[in-house]
Amino acid sequence: VEESFQRGVDEGLRRAEADFGSALQTLLALCRQLDNLRETILTNSIGEMQDLVIAIAEKIVRISVREQDATIVETVDEAIHSAVRSDEFYVYVHPEDFAVIQAKSPDFIAGLNGLNNLVIKKDPAMERGGCKVESENCTVDATITSQFEIIREQIKKRLKQV
Template sequence: MNQERVIPRERAAAGDAWELPDMGAGARRQPQRPDVSVEALERIQRDAYQEAFEQGRREGYEAGFREGRDAGLKQGQAEGRQLVQRLRQVLDATAEPAAQLDQAAEDELAALALAAARQVIRREIQTQPGEVVAVVREAVGLLPLSAREITVRLHPDDAAFVRETLGEGERSAWRLQDDPALSRGGCVVETPRSRVDASLERRLNALAADLLGAQARVEDGDEDEPGDGDG
């Protein structure tokens, strides 16, 4: 036998009245959770990872660029300081006593003058082979008048030219001897008691000595020149 439960009036008044939900066309529907597949979740995860990787790479590149730029600036500044130091050394070298620099310049000028003279003499020998005849005559003329048994040593080509050029009477005063060791344009005249070296090398050395001697005389004249007096 069922027993009926009787709700007191006081409790019944305190309860909420239940209403039938609105089932019409305008009723709001609760949003449903979209169906997401495993592939979509993996793709979203990969995209998020790639985006984070690219952002980290960009930030790292920018940081590396700044570091490289700073390192390049520091290296450039260091190279600049080295260049300035070298320039200062050059300027200090130019402030050395003039005598030290003049000696080096004098030696170089003498070498250049000697080379130029050698070229000029060799060119004259090629264009004017008859000059060797004048050299022989001058060298023989330096011997004492009493000199006998005169031997003139020449380069073989010069000796052949002299034989063809000089007359029999002049050539009979001395004996021509071929000497391949001598350069063209020079000769050596010998007697039992005398020797005259008119070789090309000897003449060039004498020319260099004259050049250096002239330079020394000019410098001595500059030093001996009196300065301005006070009164």
């Protein structure tokens, strides 16, 4: 009787170990699948997160541009300094930015040696806060959209490095 009892206990332990071992293996496999799924979701959403970050930044900048004339003045100044030296520049700005830039025109001319003439033109197709500067030698696109495209490309490069 005792021997039969012991065999029953041993058999029960073996079955329990087999059942729990199988359950443990299933649980481990599910954990691996969840981990892979989480990694896939993160990988697939990086582009969406990047687009969301850029969209938020664009909204913030566009609101700021509408509120501050200093933004367009700084943008035009940077664009002029980025352009190859020339004695004449054409600066295309949104009509609502025209008066601010026209008033600052003497400051831009005074800030660059060799610049004799700065022609400021209204361009309704130009977005507020951005500009395009043209000279006989080059064109500098300093629109907010082009600046964000540069930022977007830099983010993509950084993400590829990670």
